[in-house]
Amino acid sequence: MTDDKDLHRLWQSGDAALAPLPLAEVKRRAAILDDRIARRNRREYIAVGAVVAIFALYAIILPEPLLKIGSLLAIAGALVVAWQLACRTSRADPVAETADVRAFYRARLVTEEHMLARVGRWYLAPLVPGLATFLAGTAVASGLANPIGFAAVVALPTLLFAGVWLLNCRAAAMLRDRIARLDAASPSEGENG
Template sequence: MTDFPDDKGLHGLWRGDGATLAPLPLDEVKRRAARLGNAVRRRNRVEYIAAGVVLLAFAFYAIVLPGALLKIGSLLTIAGVLVVVWQLARRTSRSNPGVEASDVRAFYRARLVREEHMLARVGRWYLAPMLPGLLVFMAGQAVAAGKATLPGVLSFAALPLLLFFGVWLLNQRAAVKLRAQIDRIDRAADYQGDPE
């Protein structure tokens, strides 16, 4: 998932920097809305390409690797990736030029909210569908290596589980940044007396 680096970050918020908390002017909202759209398209393109590579690799594994656990783990991973691709397509922000032209601030806010919800829940829709396949595949690797014990399986699964945790953390951080941007837009609307 993509980290949206268009905010000064949490450190500025913790210090109470007034510039970080100031409402966004309309021109800045337009610029950020365009940047967000580009970042989402770029992120989705990378995710779909990565999903294709994973699908091909695990389809190959399901055919050539020996052992039922490796084959079942490969098939579960394929199913998990298909769920992730479907969820990404379903959850991702979609551009609507008519709405954008009528009220760019509301359009940008809605896209930010959608992205924030998606990133904050990445554990449920992105990581969880791939976890069963990963664990069964790692158990199959442990059995193939002659380490069919719980510590053996955990030794094979430790690095992928740490990577999953890192992905979850990065997405939580990005969601916090998006929440801060949503708050800035809300403060700007309140400051200008816009109705919610």
């Protein structure tokens, strides 16, 4: 029966997920975060390049003026997204990392959480004018220039944007949990970096 009492005491003592992280684990997680950020940024920059190339081609070959304007606005929006990603993303700093690994890792997590929590402002919003104008041009060109036709054309991109926003909000919440765990952990004696 002592096992049940020990389990009960452990359960009442607090969340085991908030137990202090050993320094080696913090370093491992920081390296994983660095890798994920680098891969994500590469994917995003490749996507921006594809958007710019495709909409530049559209701007040249499509005859409808709204499609041309929408294409140019989409290019501008994609470039704003790339610029925002470059400005907002956290970057590895080997000097800071060796000084205080925990503080370095926490700062990177906070930067990423801040960026993901505001994805609607800096990632989705710059794409809306170009996409809306392009979709309006598509509706006009296809004979769906009425409110119901335009709503049908806009439905899928709206659902896609909502999905991107929700996934990023979820990821930001997960990072907030990770930050809380790191804040609850106190470095052990002799673990300075």
